[in-house]
Amino acid sequence: MPIILDKVSHVYGQDTAMAVTALKNVSLVIPDGQFIGLIGHTGSGKSTLVQHLNGLMKATSGSIYFNGEDIDAEGFDKKMLRSKVGLVFQYPEHQLFETDVFADVCFGPKNLGLSKKEVELRAYEALKLVGLEDAYFYQSPFDLSGGQKRRVAIAGVLAMKPEVLVLDEPTAGLDPKGRDEILDQISRLKKETGMTVILVSHSMDDVAKYVERIIVMNKGSVMYDDAPREVFRHYQELEQIGLAAPQVTYIMKDLQDHGYDVSDEATTIEKAKEEIKSWFARLSAVGKGR
């Protein structure tokens, strides 16, 4: 179910002296099945933007279409929208509240009015999808580790069977392994279910590794919207707005600046390794030719 934003603006405290424009004329198309990274410094409008996608916030002007229907039109089923566009907030584990893990994950689908059987099936499936072992199902969610809690919270949203999954900094505060585990799982999930995933992140390294498209927000507007390689080409502009390129890109640029004949387009360790290997192969070919 594609989402289209047509000149969406959002002003906090409109008609007051404190009015702040958080989104300015944002137009975007989010087709089915994309893995999108949404980046921008604190206060750039990312969170405001994602809360428009499932109708939690209403645009001050402009329209949002879900599957061709205006979500602010009279009679539009917002409850349906919220089950189709799942939002995982920052530190979602703070929202866990049930006495055991399984009950917590059941809460969402239960509210969709499904049968008990269906609710439980979905909860089970969602917990399997996030890779939580059965042994934890009837434990209190509060006894789990940070990474496990976060997985339970994500399962709670997955159990609603969303077609679009929005995650606001799903790895903040997790250790490196926990970070990789969550992102690997999301990436696998995306492949298995074909859903659209929007990843809001401050980690350029993570974004470069996983997504196929990056949307850069700055002062409420979309500054870049392109493939990672293209976006990170503008690393100087990104730095000016408080962002950066992935660390490997800087390593490659440094080599280039010092006269090494390597491309600076690598955004992941894997690509940088290949580039350096092929550079060495080129060098040794020249060496042998001499």
Place this chain on the structure above:
Amino acid sequence: MDIINIKDLIFEYIRRDEEGNVEGVTTAVDDVSLDVKQGDFVAILGHNGSGKSTLAKHMNAILYPTEGTVWVDGKDTQKDEYVWDIRQTAGMVFQNPDNQIIGQIVEEDVGFGPENMGVPTEEIWERVEESLKAVGMYEFRKFSPNKLSGGQKQRVSIAGVIAMHPKCIILDEPTAMLDPKGRKEVIRAVRALNDVERITVILITHYMEEVIYADKVYVMDKGKVTLQGTPREVFSEVERLKELRLDVPQVTLLAHELRKEGFPIPKGILTKEEFREALDSCIKEML
């Protein structure tokens, strides 16, 4: 001279169920001994639940040992009469920038600590000024904290701690919630405090790049110190760190990956410059 001495520290807490019945005992810190020299920059790494925050909270008497002893500036943290001295000697900065600031205006917030210590008004203002300058936030002194970015708020929190003239500052994941620029600002401020003001820094973090300038790195696992040394020594252990759910800086990882492919690159590369030099010697050796 040592600012912190930890000897045979064990910290246990009792887990209870909802009715308050004892479920068991968890040992969060398990027989740790370490000494921190005055003026050092020490980093503590470890996965979630490895005990690093619990250990840090012993360094300014937020938690007390179950067994063993912690001395801060020579004072035993378990002696009641030292608590306030210790908290003044070792200040703490936490993860979330939004729940450490209480003042309506930046300079008021920074003055809160020294005011509570009974510092004379004149001197409070001097301290506020020097602290804000030390973290590069002086020009924001009249701002409302809620107009600041995350990185700026964290620097105000740090200023609030240094206004109390501590000898040591403990930062528990101060950059976890910040964007790249905010992270850079905070780390730069912390390094300046260490380099210029010679304040001892104890930094807990999940970002490996932040610790390459540390004098010493401790890696925790299951409540114990499992690895320690200079950043170069610790980050030479790429596979071991991965087993411990950790990582190495990206440049270290790239060098490691190339080494696995047969490139004669030394272990523990920490910077772009070192990486470039290593490649240069590869060219000489391989071609």
